Amino acid sequence: xxxxxxxxxxxxxxxxxxxxxxxxxxxxxxxxxxxxxxxxxxxxxxxxxxxxxxxxxxxxxxxxxxxxxxxxxxxxxxxxxxxxxxxxxxxxxxxxxxxxxxxxxxxxxxxxxxxxxxxxxxxxxxxxxxxxxxxxxxxxxxxxxxxxxxxxxxxxxxxxxxxxxxxxxxxxxxxxxxxxxxxxxxxxxxxxxxxxxxxxxxxxxxxxxxxxxxxxxxxxxxxxxxxxxxxxxxxxxxxxxxxxxxxxxxxxxxxxxxxxx
Numbered sequence: 001x002x003x004x005x006x007x008x009x010x011x012x013x014x015x016x017x018x019x020x021x022x023x024x025x026x027x028x029x030x031x032x033x034x035x036x037x038x039x040x041x042x043x044x045x046x047x048x049x050x051x052x053x054x055x056x057x058x059x060x061x062x063x064x065x066x067x068x069x070x071x072x073x074x075x076x077x078x079x080x081x082x083x084x085x086x087x088x089x090x091x092x093x094x095x096x097x098x099x100x101x102x103x104x105x106x107x108x109x110x111x112x113x114x115x116x117x118x119x120x121x122x123x124x125x126x127x128x129x130x131x132x133x134x135x136x137x138x139x140x141x142x143x144x145x146x147x148x149x150x151x152x153x154x155x156x157x158x159x160x161x162x163x164x165x166x167x168x169x170x171x172x173x174x175x176x177x178x179x180x181x182x183x184x185x186x187x188x189x190x191x192x193x194x195x196x197x198x199x200x201x202x203x204x205x206x207x208x209x210x211x212x213x214x215x216x217x218x219x220x221x222x223x224x225x226x227x228x229x230x231x232x233x234x235x236x237x238x239x240x241x242x243x244x245x246x247x248x249x250x251x252x253x254x255x256x257x258x259x260x261x
Contacts, residue, residue: 006067079127100163113152173261186243
């Protein structure tokens with residue numbers, strides 16, 4: 001996997017940028033494989049928010065070329081008996097804890113592996129920093145051309161942890177969706193496909209009735225939060241030059257209900 005087309009490693013974490021954690025992970029990779037191209041995909045996932053991390057991966061991974069290695073670490077249970085896994089997709093590999101982060105990709109995966117061969121980790125593995133001690137060294141081995149099947153133990157992909165919330169629930173003429181991600185602008189991203197918009201008769205977040213925006217952010221009424229079609233093909237609740245999150249005082253995980261009949 002060390003040709004020019006496959007030297008990209010992306011990082012998705014809840015580490016933020018205040019601390020040296022992101023830099024240390026990069027240091028492990030670059031000190032052992034200087035040719036690597038590291039992409040900071042997202043380090044602002046809210047702490048411990050596995051759903052937001054899975055969503056960020058879902059909408060981002062398809063934009064990378066074949067051979068990319070994606071490291072994803074939002075890991076509240078780091079240091080426990082929770083497995084560390086590698087998911088082999090047709091055109092990339094995802095390294096992550098087995099806590100639901102890989103949910104969007106399991107169905108389409110070719111194979112799944114458990115990272116259980118310590119000879120490919122750092123010589124001393126801590127209980128609190130597997131991004132540095134496990135995932136980064138394994139990524140280096142992959143970059144160096146070692147096959148995933150030699151680095152890990154194959155497992156049944158149906159045994160991997162799956163989280164709820166990435167798909168809406170549909171019953172009759174009602175769709176129950178979820179706020180899965182809140183971006184820097186305070187836009188509330190739902191898991192409901194934008195194709196649903198023409199069918200909407202009524203949409204609520206909690207007990208609050210929302211209006212549909214007629215176009216882009218600029219068409220939203222001042223001081224209001226309205227529903228539009230986001231750039232990744234899902235409905236989002238947004239405000240004009242303001243934060244919909246602040247206007248509505250809601251957080252990730254809130255339910256959005258649509259009536260279509």
